[in-house]
Amino acid sequence: MSTQNKNNLLLDVRNMSVDYYAANGAVHAVRDVNLSLKRGEIVGLAGESGSGKSTLAYAIARLLRPPAAITAGQVLYYPSIQEGERRTAFTAALEQANSKITDPVNSPTQSSGVDILKLTPPQLRAFRWNELSIVFQSAMNALNPVMDIGTQIIDVLRAHQPERSVQSCKERARELLKLVGIAPDRLRSYPHELSGGMRQRVIIAIALALKPELIIMDEPTTALDVVVQREILDLISSLCKETGTALIFITHDLSLLLELVDRVAVMYAGKLVEVADRNNFYAHARHPYSYGLMNSFPTLHGPRRKMVGIAGSPPDLRNIPAGCPFHDRCPMAFEACHQVIPALRTPFADAPEQIAACHLYDPKITRTTQMPGPADLGRGYEIQAERSVAR
């Protein structure tokens, strides 16, 4: 199983750090993040606004511009190497570069991967959209209002595959619209003639245009209605399964995320605090922050009860407190949390894939072998809420 997993690796983010340079100091938006993604896997990236989710995604796609700068890290991408039909424009661009200079890092071998952060501009152009495409926040407004949608789809195809004929581009555009459930005769429609949900479908069609290996979606459904949101989610889910596309889905709404993804990664103050597969996360979110997020939704069923959210607000990323960044909001914090930054560990015998950055699960620090369960975390939040009311 493990060797197979290794071969299936698509993307490996290593020790990524991103800073925004502001007049009053650097904002450490992403700090030392490690995240890997398998082929065809759907990973959800969750966290509050300002936790660095979007910054991380844009760093992977190399879309950050000053004042943002990637200060450390690697994004290793493993292109699928198959002889014959699927020799992509990207691998072609890499080979072209290799014939001129032999770059040991950026040779397209399955074992080492390609560092996206070191791609030259022509390679990057070949990489984007052929291998990775991105759907932005409020994507409904990402369409050009003065071009019909057919032109916009064909524009993408022509820009990234210039050798393609106009006729085959049109053919592909019709195919794409059909794929996302829009009648192909809407190719001549302008964005204002389409509803919000249909515009979102068009954006997804454009993202799929060149059959990328990986799509990043940054809150693709926030501006949509509940009914349309459900349709789009079902569409995304079925398309990813059909085409075997890997997906990074960014949202702050965990209730939505959990129905869609295979794996969840929770970010807080620029750091990953917990990564787990969906089932384990749902059954037992280990980090107190993840637990708090999971319990901030009112439910539709069961008894109506008073719920407590996570008190306080995220720290200032210019001036991150010592120790665990969550310690001043955490109901379970103890002395070590104020001093030592917890590392991501896999302390759970029953869930080897689940990792959390929390001292509560480190027997060396807590000096007990007993780990807190969900009930303990829940009680912690309740006590914290009572205390804040008393104050």
Added chain:
Amino acid sequence: MNPFAEKKSVKAVEDASLALYPGRATALVGESGSGKTTVARMLARIYDPTTGVIRFRGQEVKYKGARVASSLRAYRRHIQMVFQDPFSSLNPVHNVRYHLSRPLRVHGHARSEKEVTEQVLALLRRVSLSPAEQFIEKFPHQLSGGQRQRVAIARALAARPEVVLADEPVSMLDVSIRLDILNLLTRLKDEEQLAFLFITHDIASARYFAEDTLVMYAGQMVEGGPSDDVIQSPRHPYTQLLLSVAPDPDRVQQVINHGNTSVPTRGEIPSLIKPPSGCRFHPRCPHAMPICSQEKPARTEITPGHWTHCFLYDQPGEKPAKQAKIIDAKSVQRAK
């Protein structure tokens, strides 16, 4: 588009009736374009209804004739709104003190500068913005989304209203902050006996916050009643649709066990310039019968207090007695 074409009206709200009670919240749920906000704006008298009657404490609200302006101000003193987007509902060039002092001055609750400061501080404490002395001089850009929404709520409270119309007060906020704001509103409702109209598209938060829930579709109310009745045993097919698509952590278990089994939903809210005949939901309704496209379904009482407009349940029932209403809107309509 023909600019010389005959002007057509959009019937944004048709035949809506609702009542608000002190110390109770009524949630208005529906898709965008269903007329939820228009209802709130009619109650706030930002728009006047085309037909229908709104009563406040049993007295009919006047729209025309002498002394409308002064009666309007008297009315608005009692009825305040909280808007969806705290980023645009606060003026970026004014600080918190200014935002909260305007309603105090306009409605004559504070005369001197000292009184204003005292009351502004008290308001900030009521919405749990502490230390209040620090927040009073801040500008909107120095506040987070949740803090801004608290200021917006404090501004509504400054007029000392009896009714608060909250138009999606949490939907622009982060999930972890939503619950804080909902708990704040719950406290205001319970401790100060405010009447709330809570507009939302999130059914789960309607159930959490509001005692009663009304479901709107295409400008009409299709189902209403105690929140638990409406949400646990939805009757109207549209309410059932809304519930089936709502994100629900509890469903994750089902997805884990059986895969994604949700029914695909098709169609969109119809144009209100030329709404479908009969029941407006019939083109999307899985249970549509011939009669649905011909006649408008009447109100059917299912259990005491829980009613729906649907031919599936069209049987006579008995009518229960009602509590004293603070706001009573009868058959209000609004065309734009």
